[in-house]
Structures are given as structure tokens and as C-alpha cells.
Amino acid sequence: MAPLISVIVPVYKAEDTLRNCVDSILKQTNRDFELLLIDDGSPDSCRDICDTYAAKDARVRVWHKENGGVSTARNLGLEVACGEWIAFVDADDSVDEGFFDVLKEGLGYDLVIGGYKTLPKGEIYYNFEGAFKGDTMGDFVARHLWNGYVWGKFYKTSILREHRIVFRTDLVVYEDLLFNLDYILQCNSIKLVPLCLYLYMDPPGKMIQEKYALLPDEIRKIYALVDDRLERLAHKFHCWRPAFIFDFIEHYPLERLLRQGSDDELYQLYVEVKGNVDRSVFYNDRIASPILRCISCIKKEYIVRRHRVRGRLLAKALSSLYGRELLRVKYSSFSKKFQAILITYRLFGLLDVYFAIRSLVNRFRKV
Template sequence: MEPKITVIVPVYKAEQYIHKCIDSILSQTFECFELILINDGTPDKSGKICDEYALKDNRVIVNHKPNGGVSSARNNGIKIAKGEYMLFVDSDDWIEPNTLSTLIDHTLNDENDVIIFGLIKDLFSKKELIKSEYNGFFKKQQISIEDLRNNFIYFLNSVGMHPSWMYLFKTDIIVEQNLYFDSKLVLYEDFDFNLRYLNHSSKITFIPDALYHYNLDASTNQLAKRNKINIVSDISTVCNSLFDFINHTNQNMMLKKNAEQMYSYVLPMYTLCLKNIIIHKKVTKMSEKFEVLKQLHNDENFRLVMLHYANSIRFYKFLFILLNKKLYLFAYLLLLYKFYK
């Protein structure tokens, strides 16, 4: 019998977490699934641990590949998936025992192209749980793709919708539309994939059930991990996907209606990029910082955001002027003054 759900887990340097992750999947109350573990060239014992699980349970499939990043690993899983639906789980996270049964119940009772569910963010410090936070929609709601487009910023702010592991995807849509994660992206690769998938969806169901546990280490600076010379390109790519999704049906009318909300949502993405320049002030060459500022100056989406905010927020007004005059050193000093603590 073909598996109803394919669960895809990219594995890299996950030795201390992988047992809990895999055990949470194999102990599901719903048993008609396959678990694809993608060993992304991990240097630790994670790959060996995956092989040991495959010997014990025939639902486990292990795929070994050279290191290529989380998107590359997920894409390998997509290519070999046999389930009718697809679920992504990160190797340092885990899911509730009723996750698959809950999701299957909703697929049987409702016609939908995607289910978006809740999660629990578990914040740790030195392996001690500090607090847990719920993220998700407060009630079950099924909406059309038109409703989602017209109220997308509301749902983004209410639910998040960035991580792919909040979604149960339909495999047919992924395969028929040739959808894969963009392996060049380090920032917002999940969000970019989700937006492109939603562009081919008709009905979306939100459920309040908190089925996924996202582990977050409070002692790690998540922003500092994003040291990447083409960070501007990553943000611009997902901005293009966001604008394309919201403006999909009517390029002019929809843009005017949602411009204020879209720019207010995109602004923090570029602010993240600006903060990134400062966080790496001791380890990144000044020439590389200037290169990022040049990329910002040349990025059309950043220019649109700045044109929208330059007259109302003094900091962005001055930054925009400095970048337009190619005074990158002064722009960098302005960022130091604004963000460095």
C-alpha cells in the first residue's frame, strides 16, 4: 500500500537531536506514512543513526548525499516521495503523536490544497527550557486563494506562515508545477517556496492545533548566523515572490490596495539585512560591507521600500540619500549609530 503522507527530514549535524525527532515521527498514531531522512553530508554520527532506524523500521528511507544545504536536501526528498501529501520536519525539532492523524482527518473532511497548522516555539538556554510560545491561527478556517491574497498580510501577522513545516502540502501540486526549494537562498527559503506553492492552490485550511515543536537556542544569535554576501539577493527574491503572489490576479488594482501593508511587511526584511552588516563588524571585511550596501543601492525592491518610507522616517531618508550618492562609508557609520550596541 502506498504511503498516505511522506515526511521529509534533512539531517546535518543533528546527533544530539535526531533520536527525539525520528522517534516522534515513528510513534505517530497514524501509521500509513514513509519517513525520508536526507543525510546532507553530515560529518557527525547522524547519518549512521539514520541507517540504524532504517534497519528497524521499513517505513524509513535514508538518502545519503554530499552537503548542499537544507533546500538541496529537501529537494532530494521531494524527488523520491511517494505519499499523497508531504510534510517537512527539521532534524532538531519534533512533532506531537497525533500530528499525522489530525492532518489526515482534515484532508478527509475538507477539500483543500494545503493545511496550515499551529506550532509551539520551545526556547532553550544551555539545554534548559525557558518558555514555550504558541504560534498559529485561533480557530479553524477554510478560505479561498482569493481571500488569502486579499488579506494576506493579516494572515501573515496572525499565523506567521514562513516555515514550510507549518504546512501539509499536496504532492501532486508540487510535482505537476515542478516546485522545488531555491537552493541558492539562505534567508527566507521556506517562505519563497510556500508562496510559489500557494500560487497554485485554490483552497487553504487553517487549523489551531499546535502539532509541531520548534526548538530555538536562546544562546545563539540567529541573525549573526546569516553572514552571507548575497543576502540582498535573497531578500529581493522572496519579495518578488510575495509581490507576485499578492498581485497575481490584478497587477495594478491589487498593488494599490495592498501597497502600504506590503511595504510595512517587507521593511523588516531589509532592516534585518542592515543589522546583519553591523553584527559582523569584527569578522567581515569592510569591502564586503560596502559590497552589500552597493547591492542595496541597486536593488529595485529596496528602492521601492525606501521611496515609500524615506519621507516619513528620518533614518531611512538619510540612508537613502547616502546610498544614492554612493557614500558607503557614511552609510555604514549611520548604521553603526542606529543599530550597534
């Protein structure tokens, strides 16, 4: 008889955390599951650890493959899974013994989503309750789409296979989000369960930035893929096109782009993003807030955080025009935030003027 749940764990360089992860899954109070350990060519002792568990517990099945990345490992898990439902757990994370109760609360829905807790701090995230079907699916798209992780969720195997939904192997970031968007496009119902039983390991000093060091062409590719899904979601569920796409660009760690990209590359990316975003959406509080945290003003200086494309361009523009170094300070009072809102409009307008002048000067130079 097929198990209710197939738990897929991609394994790579996780010898220090793998045992804790596997033990937490095997301790589930609901024992109707199989555990698929996909060894992605890990060079450490993970291979032996996986084989040891498989020899001791019939619920554990192991596959060893050449290293191809987490998406290839997850896709292999999807291919060999026998369960009615699919759950993903990362090898450096763990789950509470009642984790499968999240699914129990959402049987009858196409997608079941629980919250998660960070360790060691114990912070709670995505602790929501709600049921979305038919006309209310648009509410989910508008309010809850930002949780793009695949862990902490339960997917129907039948939907995944009928629509051939897999992880893209040509991306190093946001493959989770695209997988979720593709799946939600095929969903008719979603259940949010207020149980935070997935334990996400987030120790101090955890570094993931290098993996996400993308250049303009890579960002454009991800932007286009996500944008396409958002447009289709808005059309299917008759809702406003989610503002997530601009939020995605604004929050993205762009250190490599800002360090290596030329002015022309930065400007082109700025124009492309600006041209594809509804201005009313751009200036709403959810989107403006991250920018306002990075842009403020004092009496004689503009303060711009360097990790934003607009901020970087404006900083270079103002430095070029006025020869002054831009500083960064914190602000918290309402009055300063209100001033920042006003000055933000002026800064963006000045940025447009700067590039218009630069374009005109370059044109005269060619004459």
C-alpha cells in the first residue's frame, strides 16, 4: 500500500546536521510516510549516513547521484516518490514530531501550508490560518504569495505529475518560488494551518549571499520567469497582479552587480524594472517601506543605502554632480519618515533628470 506522504530530503555536505534531520522525521507520530534521502554526490560522510538509516528502517529509501544541485536532487525525489502527498525538508533543518498534523488539518485541499520556527532564536513566521477556494483564491495570491519556500508545505503528487511540475535546473536562486507559482497555477484550493512545526536552522553568521551573486542577465531571466507566472495568476484568479516582482528586485542582494556592473548595465536594469511596474503599486506602503528604510534626509545631505540599484545610481549621480560623499544614517521618528517619503519622490525625479542630461551630453559628444 502506498504511503500517505513522501518526504524528500536533498543531501549535500550535511554530515553535521543530517542525523538530527532524519531522526526528527522518523519520530513523527503519524507513521504513514516514506523518507527519500537523495545524496547529491556529497563528498563527506553523508553517503554512509544515508545507507545506515536505510538498513535500519524500511521507510527510508536512498538514491546516490552525481552532484547536480538541489533542484536535480528534488526532481529525482519527485520521480521516485510513491506517496499521495509530497513534503520537502532541507538536510540542515528538522521538524517537530507532530509536523504531519499540518497536513491532517488540510486534507481535502490542493496545497497545505504551515508556519515555521527559526532555531536557535525560536522566532515564529507565517503563522496564519485561512481557507481559500474559488473566488477567494485571489485573496491568497494577493496576501500570501511571498512565502516562496517549498519546505513547510504539502503538495499533491497527482497535481505535480499531471502538470509535469518540477524544479528548474538552470537557476541557482528562486527555483523554490517558481515551483510554487507553477503549482499554485494548477490549484483550486489552499489551506493555511497555524502550526509552526517546521524548524528552520538559522544560526548566527549563516552565510548564503555568495550563492545569490547574480549579474544583470541572470536577474532579467528570473524577473521574466516570475513576472510571467504572476501575470497568469492574476488572470486566472481575477485579482490584481501581485506587487511581488518589484519587491523581489528591491530586496535582492545585489552586491556583485553593484561591484562589477557598469553604469550602463545598472541604468538598463533600472529602466526595465521601472517600465514594468505600475507606479501606484510601486508607491504603496509595502513596496515603499524597504526603500524608505534605505533613503532618508537631513538638512544638507541625502542619505542613500548602496545596496539598492536606484540608490547606487543616484549616489553616483549626485557624487558626480556635487562632488560630495553620501552618508548613511538611521532614522526612526515619524516626522523623518514623512520627510523621507517626500524626498523619495524628488530623488527619483532627480535620477530621471540626471540620466536625461547624460543621454543628451553623450549625443552631443557623438556629433
